[in-house]
Amino acid sequence: MLLSKIEAIKTPDNILRVHSIETFGTHDGPGVRCVVFLQGCKLKCQYCHNPDTIAIEGGKAYSVDDLYEIIVKAKPYFGKNGGVTISGGEPLLQAKALIPFFKKLKADGIHTALDTNGRILNHFAMELLDELTDLVMLDIKHMTEEGYQEITGQKNKQTTFNLAEYREKSNKPMWLRYVLIPELTDKTELLESMGAYFKDYTSIERLELQPYHKLGVHKWKALGWDYPLESARENTDQELESAVAVLKPYFKQVSVN
Template sequence: MYCHNPDTIDTTGGISYPIEELVEMAVKMKPYFGKKGGVTVSGGEPLLQSKALIPFFKRLKQESIHTNIDTNGRLLNHFTEELLDEYTDLVMLDIKHMTEEGYKYITGQKNKETTFNFAKYREASGKKMWLRYVLIPGLTNTPELLHAMGEYFKDYKTIEKIELQPYHKLGIHKWESLGWEYQLKDARENTAEEIKSAVIILEKYFKEVKTN
């Protein structure tokens, strides 16, 4: 509901690029990556293209380029598993909500457990993961939900940090240009104190809490 790039939702659009052309672009950017940078694939949902991402990430690894997937974790098939296990250095996993009702309200999809099963799979691999979470006052940003998330993930060893993304309305004009109704018009942005309170709660559970 709060997606600020709704134009990426339609999976029939976009432009195809040859893998080698993308790799060449990445190689040219290596001087700007620094010691920790690399290539991040996001979306929409990048794991819809897991099969195509395997040769792309394989080539990036051959060029010693760090690889990252920014995903909601709803897809876990054999292509995804190969991509994650063999070629993905980091996963940034978007946690939409901690309850089934809240998850369905925000995404329109049932079964939040798909995302948590994805997290369990990544944890079992022993490979790095960050969590991402959008703070919406009264909807996702409540003490009860933040504690629930912390309790659920507190024993995970692969989670390096959690990134909090305060809710904003910068994408409303995109929804309107597409002729779609933006359903969170009445939601408000967080106060500085609310963001600070969320950070204090989550610092009890995670090694690093970052706000964007």
């Protein structure tokens, strides 16, 4: 298995660079969740709705203890199924500092989820995945190398599938997430390819389809960047239903998020 050459954001072991915190999230894992968006990502996805999280520099520095105190205050709202989701950016860039943070959450009985693009699988990421992450939500960008490079601006789509394989071997829960862009990622042959690739995975509990939207366009413009999918349109209800129908035979559950 190839490991990513990307090691980590260089910060002290007990410091996390945080872009923002959502204290009542309902679309990033099971139940009601506190969603922590970390700063920094090595991809520049064409549809990214949080492009201000891409830069490695920036964000606000939180100690593990200070961030934990914020989470504890929200714990009464988690109920039976909720918990904490770490998103981004790409959270595995800060896997080393996430280890002590997740240890504190787990000691307090708080469910942990990680929303990742799968680019990083170093020993810090492995420790985080093996021992401390209850749920991995893995973003599948594209099923072909050409499509992956077009969408993300980076090479080697296999990094994502390496992480999926690693998680599958652990037999711990995983969700897949896939952005459905008309004429770009919603082609039937791509959906069939994804289904065929993952059909025998027992760790995958569900596939979440993410309808395409332009809610982040103003952020691209605020950064002075051209938005690459300016001409793309949103999905029709029929297109979403058709995608679900194609994928349902392959997965335990397919939902539109």
